[in-house]
Amino acid sequence: MKTQRVPEATINRLSVYSRFLERLDEKGIITVSSNEIAEGVGVSPPQVRKDLAYFGEFGTRGVGYNVQDLMRYTLKILGLNVPWPLLLVGAGNLGYALSTYRGFNSRGFSVVGVFDNDLNKIGRKVGDLDVYPPEKMPDIINKHKVRIGIIAVPPKSAQDVADLMVKNRLHAILNFAPVSLNVPEHIVYRNVDLSVNLEILTFNLGIRDS
Amino acid sequence: MKTQRVPEATINRLSVYSRFLERLDEKGIITVSSNEIAEGVGVSPPQVRKDLAYFGEFGTRGVGYNVQDLMRYTLKILGLNVPWPLLLVGAGNLGYALSTYRGFNSRGFSVVGVFDNDLNKIGRKVGDLDVYPPEKMPDIINKHKVRIGIIAVPPKSAQDVADLMVKNRLHAILNFAPVSLNVPEHIVYRNVDLSVNLEILTFNLGIRDS
DNA sequence: TAGATTGTTAATCGATTAACAATC
DNA sequence: TAGATTGTTAATCGATTAACAATC
Known part of the structure; x- marks a missing residue:
């Protein structure tokens, strides 16, 4: 692997290629x-x-690419040659949906711990996982070697959750709360704002209308 | 408004600016x-x-921008000066989460109809909305003047749902199923692959590790 | 007027694509 | 060898940024 600045769009497309290759392989x-x-x-x-x-x-000139090989290479590049245990904070609707999301499981991601600080939720089940209080975080992280945390709490508590994840030495955070968070430089961070996706649609509808 | 090709990144940022301006206005x-x-x-x-x-x-040289005015302008540009009724297909976990997602409601989006073809789900409630069979789609669309449909069904049924939405003359589709769909040119289409967001994290963790 | 900040042009940077040598 | 397709370089395209004239 060369070290050169890879555009994020390239990573995005590699993910798409790998799925396409999986389909070809199935066929x-x-x-x-x-x-x-x-x-x-x-x-x-x-x-x-x-x-x-x-x-x-990865290819052979005059021939093309071997589907299985290229599929494995692309998955490897994305880091998907190994399973990824996930820690999820927020046992609300979104948390519940994410913990069972097919698109995650089919790519080697699995939620291994669900956390919430709502006493009504702690002890309940989300799918077949127990909902734990935040204090249990270090245990679960150590037990499953978790590196990635997902935030699925309301906007106001999102920063606190991020801080807690950083304190517990997670390496990466995926934030679904519609608010931007401050995290240290060394944390791999990404914010998924579901609403922005809708807003790009409404913008484009506006363009079409005029 | 000039007509010039606007980068999608600009639209994304306008969405972020508008939220920031809302916060300033609140203060x-x-x-x-x-x-x-x-x-x-x-x-x-x-x-x-x-x-x-x-x-x-939108600004005044030597002075800056009026917060309220700029907030309204940016919302208008994004099409968010009017309410947007949404139609949601898929009464599973993700559908349930999306229909109550705060980030949507705070931007003027509201789910006005939930659909599913699972007989066990039809007639049940998702929040305070009834789950309807697909045949009810034209009624709801006409009643609420719906233009945007959200797909939150498993991958295999996603294309069928998209086809049905097109047939029912929706103008835009937001697809949460982890599969790419074929839709006609005139439909504003967008695919939100939640897993890709995680894969960008795992890629970056791989880079850091090496 | 002096100071400040916008709106815009020109320069830079980075990503995509066209073209083709390498090679199976 | 002839045909095909990769890997890569150079050209193009588009987006970001630096710089500054306009102007409050």
Whole structure:
């Protein structure tokens, strides 16, 4: 693997490629060209080759790419060659939905601990997981070697949860609360604002209308 | 409003600016400079000015921007000066979470109809909404003038749901199923793959580790 | 007027794509 | 070898930023 600044869009597309390759593999297809991948996922063929070239030479000139091999390479690049235990804070509706989300499980992610500070929720079940109080966090993190925490609490408590995750030495945080948080430089952080996605739609509808 | 190709990143940032301005307004702050906005949301000051310049001249040289005015302008640009009724298909966990998601309601979005073809779910309640069978879609769409549909069903049924939404003349679709869908050119379409967000984290953790 | 901050142009930076040599 | 397709370089395109004239 070369070390060169990889555009985030490339990572995004690698994720899409890997899913497409999984589908091809299920269909028993052995070889695929950059043209076919490009066609299948809606990008240009040089884009596909360039994206892969950041990480190595995976194809055979004149032939194409071996589907299974390339699938494994792309998953490896994304870090998906190993399982990822997740810690989830917030046992509300969103937390419940995320803990059972198919798109996570099919990629090797699994929620191993659900936390909430609401006494009414602690001790209850979310799927087949118990809801724990925040004090239990170190135990679960150690037991499952958790590195990633997901925040699915209301906006006001989100910063506190992030602080707690940092204190408990998690390495990465995915925040679903519609608020931006302050985390130290060394934490890999990402905010998923579901509403922004809708707002991009309403903006585009506005453009179409005028 | 000028017509010029606006980068999607700009729309994204406008959404962030508008939230920041709401916070300033709540605090009773009257005037704000591009420097303060930039500082507050983590972008460069010329970026803020450039983003706004796509849509008009909203500030006063030597002074800055009026917080309330700019807040209203940005919301208007995003199409958020009017309420947006939403139609949601999929009465599972994710559907339930989305129908009560705070981040939606605070921006003028409200789910007005929940649909599912699972006979066990039809007739039940999701929050204070009834779950309807797909046949009821035209009624709800007409009654509430719905333009946007949200897909929160498992991957296999997602394409069918999209087709049904297109047939029922919705204008925009937000897809939460982890699968890419085919929709006609005239539909404003967007896929939210929650898993990709986690994969960008795992990629970055991999980079840090090496 | 002096100081401040916008709006905009020009320069820079980075990502995508076209083109083609390498090579199976 | 002829045909095909990769990997990579150079050209293009687009977005961000630096700089500054306009102007409150």
